Amino acid sequence: MSPDRLATLSDQLVLAAILLYLAAMIGYALELAFGRVTETVRERRLATVGGPSDDLPEPEPAPEPASWAPKAGLVGTGAMWLGWAANVGATLTRGLAVDRWPWGNMYEFVVAMLLAAVTVFLLLQVRYPVRFLGAFVGVVAAIGLGFAVRVLYTQAGPVVPALDSYWVAIHVTAAVAASGLFIVGAAAAGLFLVRKEGPSRLPSRADLERVAHRVIVIAFPVWTFAVISGALWADKAWGRYWGWDPKEVWAFITWVAYAAYLHARATAGWKGKAAMIVSLIAFACLMFNLVGVNIFIGGLHSYADVK
Amino acid sequence: MTLTDEEKTTGNGPAGLGVVGWLRWGWRVLTSMRTALILLFLLALASVPGSLYPQRGVDPGAVARYFQNDPTKAEWLDRFSLFDVFTSPWFAAIYLLLFLSLIGCVLPRTMVHLKEMRRTPPPAPRNLSRLPHHADIEGDLASAEAYLRSKRWRVVTGDGWVSAEKGHLRETGNLLFHVALLVLLVAVGVGGLFGYRGNVLVVEGDGFANTVAAYDRYLPGSQVSPEDLQPFSFTLKDFQASYIGPGHEKQGQPLDYFAKLTVQDSPSSPEREFTLRVNEPLDADGALTYLIGHGYAPTFRITGGDGKVAFEGAVPCLVNDTSTYESECVIKVPDAAPDQLAFLGRFLPSTVPNGAEWLSVFPGAVNPTVQIWPFKGDLGLDAGTPQSVYDLSGHQNLKPLGQMTASPKPMAVGEAVDLPDAAGKIEFTGVKEWITLQTTYDPGRFPALLASGAAILGLLLSLLIHRRRVWVRVRDGGVTVGGLTRTEGGDFGEEFAELTKALEHHARAEVKDVS
Numbered sequence: 001m002s003p004d005r006l007a008t009l010s011d012q013l014v015l016a017a018i019l020l021y022l023a024a025m026i027g028y029a030l031e032l033a034f035g036r037v038t039e040t041v042r043e044r045r046l047a048t049v050g051g052p053s054d055d056l057p058e059p060e061p062a063p064e065p066a067s068w069a070p071k072a073g074l075v076g077t078g079a080m081w082l083g084w085a086a087n088v089g090a091t092l093t094r095g096l097a098v099d100r101w102p103w104g105n106m107y108e109f110v111v112a113m114l115l116a117a118v119t120v121f122l123l124l125q126v127r128y129p130v131r132f133l134g135a136f137v138g139v140v141a142a143i144g145l146g147f148a149v150r151v152l153y154t155q156a157g158p159v160v161p162a163l164d165s166y167w168v169a170i171h172v173t174a175a176v177a178a179s180g181l182f183i184v185g186a187a188a189a190g191l192f193l194v195r196k197e198g199p200s201r202l203p204s205r206a207d208l209e210r211v212a213h214r215v216i217v218i219a220f221p222v223w224t225f226a227v228i229s230g231a232l233w234a235d236k237a238w239g240r241y242w243g244w245d246p247k248e249v250w251a252f253i254t255w256v257a258y259a260a261y262l263h264a265r266a267t268a269g270w271k272g273k274a275a276m277i278v279s280l281i282a283f284a285c286l287m288f289n290l291v292g293v294n295i296f297i298g299g300l301h302s303y304a305d306v307k
Numbered sequence: 308m309t310l311t312d313e314e315k316t317t318g319n320g321p322a323g324l325g326v327v328g329w330l331r332w333g334w335r336v337l338t339s340m341r342t343a344l345i346l347l348f349l350l351a352l353a354s355v356p357g358s359l360y361p362q363r364g365v366d367p368g369a370v371a372r373y374f375q376n377d378p379t380k381a382e383w384l385d386r387f388s389l390f391d392v393f394t395s396p397w398f399a400a401i402y403l404l405l406f407l408s409l410i411g412c413v414l415p416r417t418m419v420h421l422k423e424m425r426r427t428p429p430p431a432p433r434n435l436s437r438l439p440h441h442a443d444i445e446g447d448l449a450s451a452e453a454y455l456r457s458k459r460w461r462v463v464t465g466d467g468w469v470s471a472e473k474g475h476l477r478e479t480g481n482l483l484f485h486v487a488l489l490v491l492l493v494a495v496g497v498g499g500l501f502g503y504r505g506n507v508l509v510v511e512g513d514g515f516a517n518t519v520a521a522y523d524r525y526l527p528g529s530q531v532s533p534e535d536l537q538p539f540s541f542t543l544k545d546f547q548a549s550y551i552g553p554g555h556e557k558q559g560q561p562l563d564y565f566a567k568l569t570v571q572d573s574p575s576s577p578e579r580e581f582t583l584r585v586n587e588p589l590d591a592d593g594a595l596t597y598l599i600g601h602g603y604a605p606t607f608r609i610t611g612g613d614g615k616v617a618f619e620g621a622v623p624c625l626v627n628d629t630s631t632y633e634s635e636c637v638i639k640v641p642d643a644a645p646d647q648l649a650f651l652g653r654f655l656p657s658t659v660p661n662g663a664e665w666l667s668v669f670p671g672a673v674n675p676t677v678q679i680w681p682f683k684g685d686l687g688l689d690a691g692t693p694q695s696v697y698d699l700s701g702h703q704n705l706k707p708l709g710q711m712t713a714s715p716k717p718m719a720v721g722e723a724v725d726l727p728d729a730a731g732k733i734e735f736t737g738v739k740e741w742i743t744l745q746t747t748y749d750p751g752r753f754p755a756l757l758a759s760g761a762a763i764l765g766l767l768l769s770l771l772i773h774r775r776r777v778w779v780r781v782r783d784g785g786v787t788v789g790g791l792t793r794t795e796g797g798d799f800g801e802e803f804a805e806l807t808k809a810l811e812h813h814a815r816a817e818v819k820d821v822s
Contacts, residue, residue: 155556161563165586221766228759237586239504239597239747241755242495244365244393249358253351260347267340285351297358 006097007156013090018145020083025138027076036065087115097156101168104159107152114141116180136187167233174226181219186283188212189276227251246297250289257282338411346405357392413485420478431468431778435789440803446786446814451779454813469779480768487762498751503527505746509543510604510621511739516540539591541570546740550670559630559670566742600743602626603654605677610732611643623741624654632656632670637699646683653678664714675738676717681708683730
């Protein structure tokens with residue numbers, strides 16, 4: 001296939017991925033809305049019923065879960081895998097069309113980052129019961145890809161000489177992977193804040209906290225590596241390994257903020273809600289670094305190609 | 308804090324903690340996790356203005372423009388070091404406090420950890436089935452001990468029990484990470500003191516020798532003297548750039564550029580050829596030279612009113628627009644007689660007419676021309692006031708020659724123009740290119756890299772390894788295994804299940820061997 005045909009195919013696959021992620025989101029959302037209330041919560045409630053604590057309000061009876069709800073969840077998972085395949089295809093064909101690593105500008109970076117986020121979710125849900133995250137990862141992926149196509153889109157083509165380096169494979173790949181992980185962590189942290197104590201269709205707050213923490217713990221060293229490999233590349237390309245370029249400043253802020261989250265989690269009085277809020281602030285820094293710095297501030301990293 | 312009655316009654320002033328008490332209190336507060344956390348927040352927050360305001364260390368030109376546009380606000384911002392955030396006293400205060408807090412945290416923890424490392428695992432609790440992880444399995448103590456030892460657990464045995472522990476590397480990694488951050492800070496500091504940075508513009512055919520005087524801008528660390536500069540030199544033989552051709556959305560975007568140099572690492576060493584590229588700096592004895600930018604330098608021959616050649620050479624033009632490389636040049640000819648001459652020029656690498664004016668449509672030199680605005684008069688170079696070679700503004704004593712138009716007819720290479728008032732002649736003789744280079748020497752680079760590597764290693768150990776204990780106790784017809792992890796996260800439940808399975812398997816295998 002010619003590079004032009006491949007590039008067109010890549011664009012079409014991105015659109016397919018958006019639709020499939022939307023379908024996945026709907027499937028997961030239906031399961032969440034009509035499925036069963038978390039087991040652990042029901043057990044805890046049953047234990048209090050008939051006890052001496054009559055002053056407690058009588059808990060409402062749990063609504064009967066719809067029998068088709070788990071099937072909707074399965075359909076969601078199927079659509080998610082298909083969307084993932086389309087997303088992989090889009091990134092691959094883009095890379096083949098331009099004959100370089102397919103994350104050379106902001107459009108390509110966002111497509112790859114969302115692919116990483118969906119990959120993380122799909123791998124997690126194979127091993128752990130985290131299907132509840134699906135609706136949120138799905139909606140983030142669909143909206144993110146839509147944003148990339150509408151706002152960030154750049155025609156397939158070569159990159160400037162500074163980006164024509166094997167460091168793209170190391171530095172940007174690490175940044176893509178870390179961002180994907182952080183997205184899933186932020187989805188869990190967001191749910192933690194949304195979920196009230198008491199019965200819910202969402203898992204317990206402790207479980208949500210654990211999922212968020214586990215993902216961030218993996219993401220943090222990857223992000224650290226992304227920052228350090230970026231410094232190595234800057235040393236090769238710009239003559240200094242650290243120069244407080246706006247992108248570097250915000251990568252540093254993001255790193256410090258996630259470090260603060262890890263410390264908050266080990267500090268008395270900060271565990272739980274406060275630490276989760278810190279992790280979301282850190283995530284906001286990550287997103288500002290991706291979108292805000294490229295569009296509003298500029299600097300040496302302004303290869304975003306956004307008009 | 309409790310005070311005795313005597314202290315309460317005989318109060319010379321308020322009953323306080325005393326100097327030592329306050330110091331101890333301060334140290335305890337500083338080294339607490341809560342303080343470290345707040346300092347981390349402050350560090351992140353303090354970095355934000357560094358990305359919002361232009362920084363002298365990153366883009367001094369932008370800071371100068373800020374001062375021009377809004378002097379009052381700029382002065383106030385400068386008073387709070389907001390143009391030098393990362394070298395400001397308040398930023399230093401935050402990170403020095405943070406590192407002090409870090410030292411105060413790491414030192415005692417290292418002591419505790421060294422003690423812990425030498426300590427043997429604690430004896431088995433009486434009732435293992437009370438532990439969060441426990442299982443009754445077949446087997447015996449001896450085989451369990453052998454198996455655990457073979458899997459590198461630290462093992463202690465007692466009367467009817469085996470105790471094993473693993474995962475001290477977690478704390479080792481944690482300490483390594485924090486110490487590596489300290490080393491990194493020192494490496495950055497060393498680089499700042501003993502390193503230097505210089506920028507220079509070189510035109511094709513010209514040379515450069517690494518001396519302070521040769522640089523256009525030179526920023527040494529406080530411990531660097533001019534003799535410390537590595538004695539390398541080079542000649543720029545050729546520079547070439549290629550761009551995306553017409554018909555593509557990104558027409559004019561550079562594809563590749565490189566500079567061919569002839570390098571001598573020291574005056575006595577042999578010459579070598581080197582191709583300088585964007586991601587491939589020149590390394591001369593640890594001093595690295597980078598290709599930063601490039602542009603055009605048209606060459607001119609200028610004759611004065613008296614008919615003598617007053618200037619012959621290349622004039623580097625500053626790039627106005629990187630998508631077309633339309634550039635601006637200033638030529639000052641103090642040697643012209645009877646009147647001194649000066650020219651404003653506009654260089655168009657790929658010229659096309661557009662109505663009454665001319666434009667450049669492509670960065671490559673496809674059809675290079677120069678538009679010229681001539682002046683005569685007194686350049687005032689003898690006055691001793693420093694002036695920029697790229698700027699004609701501020702010259703009161705220069706008079707335009709002839710009619711000034713917005714877009715005069717451009718000259719092609721080889722063309723000459725006689726100046727009005729018989730003031731002389733200008734010839735456009737050719738096109739050269741220039742490159743800007745940055746030379747840096749940073750002795751802290753390599754230590755910083757080592758520290759970063761150690762930090763990653765420490766981080767991985769401290770986040771992915773978990774400290775856990777396993778005990779085995781005899782019971783009728785087998786053993787009870789109990790497990791405990793003191794840190795959250797990880798999959799100890801799974802590991803424990805696998806371990807019990809392996810213990811059982813190992814015990815059976817041993818029995819088979821015996822029988």
